[in-house]
Amino acid sequence: MPKGVGASNDSGARSLSIRMTVWRKIALGALSVVLVSATAVALFVWFQVRAFDKSIEKAWDIPLRELEVTITKQTIARGRHISESIGGCSNGECHGADLGGGTPIDMRPLGRVSGPNLTSGGLGSVYSDAELVRVIEYGVKKDGHSLRFMPSFELSWLSDEDLSALIAFLRTRPAVERAPGPIELGVLWKVMDRQGVGVVLDVARHMAQHAPEKAPPPAPTAEYGYYVARTCIGCHGSTMSGGPIPGAPPDMPIPANITPHETGLKNWSFSDFEVLLDQGIKPDGAKLDAFMPLAALSHMNSVERQALWRYLRTLQARPFGRR
Ligand code: HEC
Missing domain, CATH: 1.10.760 (Cytochrome Bc1 Complex; Chain D, domain 2)
Incomplete structure (x- = not known):
């Protein structure tokens, strides 16, 4: 074999191996950047979801406020107007036209939520008037935990007179027996809620930052x-x-x-x-x-x-x- 050919083969192999080493370094570098970023994102998501889950289980200390609820033709009519119009409670996808529970609101991939039965066949027999006022104004449930999704910020401005009319209407609805629909909250939705983006999920936390203005x-x-x-x-x-x-x-x-x-x-x-x-x-x-x-x-x-x-x-x- 001529001498020169062997030499050039040698140097070719050397430069190839240098190039491979460089590429390997770049690939390893890129891989570690990807791994570090993926770990950072995963940790961020994990902390946000954990914070959301903790917040939704937190017991909020919002005192109950007694309102006098008088059931008359006028108060029922005013309550019906609020429920069916500006309050939007009796909407099919919210609590249903009969207030016996709505059809699920499908926000997948974020998740699915369903409004519960508010008649005496459901939560109506469990909540006192003062607890209803608190849940509407502050998004705080009977057990002190936060509601999910319910737009309390759209309702907390109602005057005491209107709130009590709404409760009068609710109390006089016929009992409906209907099983509650699904509530499924996806990871992305929880993270968005913590970041204050999109539809509010953790209602009590939101209301704690936006106290009702009448x-x-x-x-x-x-x-x-x-x-x-x-x-x-x-x-x-x-x-x-x-x-x-x-x-x-x-x-x-x-x-x-x-x-x-x-x-x-x-x-x-x-x-x-x-x-x-x-x-x-x-x-x-x-x-x-x-x-x-x-x-x-x-x-x-x-x-x-x-x-x-x-x-x-x-x-x-x-x-x-x-x-
Ligand atoms: C559930 C969601 C939703 C709510 C609540 C809602 N809107 Fe809309 N609105 C829409 C959507 C979606 C459109 C666009 C529909 C289309 O173009 O056909 C729209 C369109 C409109 C339009 C027509 C605008 C145009 O240029 O075509 C007006 C006016 C309007 N909304 C007013 C209101 C007002 C006032 C309220 C509150 C009292 C309200 N909407 C509540 C979803 C909503």
Whole structure:
């Protein structure tokens, strides 16, 4: 074999082995970066889930508040209005039209939640009036633990008069026997809740940071409308500019911008708004997606509608999707 060929083979093999060593180092380096990051993420998730589970088992020390509940035709009618309209309790996916428990709200992959039976066939026979007030205002259950998912922040503004009317209505519903639906909370949902992203899951913790502010007496003013509009923020976002609900399944309809921006309600009149509520038709003739709970919202009375509209007009005009 000529000398030169052996030499060049030698140096070729050497440079190949140097290249392999370099590559091996890079691969090992990359692998350790991946492993360290994966461990950091896993630890982060583990701590967040643990913190969530601990918080949901925490006993909150919120004193009970006695309210006088008088059962009359008027209080039942007012309570029914709150339950079926601005409160949204009697919604099919919440507590059901008969308040005997709702159909599960499917947020998979985040999880699934179901509203319990509130009639005397369910929790109605277990909770005292004062315990009902506490659970609505603070999201704290009879045993002191936190509710999951229930939008107490949309209801805690109700005046004592309205709360007691709501309880009067609830107490006079026929008993329903229906087994409770599933509550399954996925890891991602728990982590999001701890990070304050998306729909609130750990209600008592949230309410402890946002103590109830009571509404002024009902009047067709933006000040009152601010409270009526609490029921819109879960979907339209706290700035009302809409956009996908964080973490919601991709096939879930996307709430619109309802601020006075050009991507929102800039060119809408109050009568356009009323047509939407009553008929589910937008000014351009399009039909509103059935995801928005018009069955409840169309029952708003004229004071609530005007108050809500006035409030929506006072919002800062924001582009779509700045929830
Ligand atoms: C359960 C979720 C949900 C709630 C609660 C909700 N909305 Fe909506 N809303 C939607 C979705 C989704 C759309 C978009 C539907 C579509 O485009 O067909 C929408 C659309 C609208 C529109 C039409 C905007 C446009 O430009 O087309 C208006 C107005 C509106 N909502 C007002 C309200 C108000 C006011 C409230 C509270 C009283 C409210 N919504 C509560 C989900 C909701």
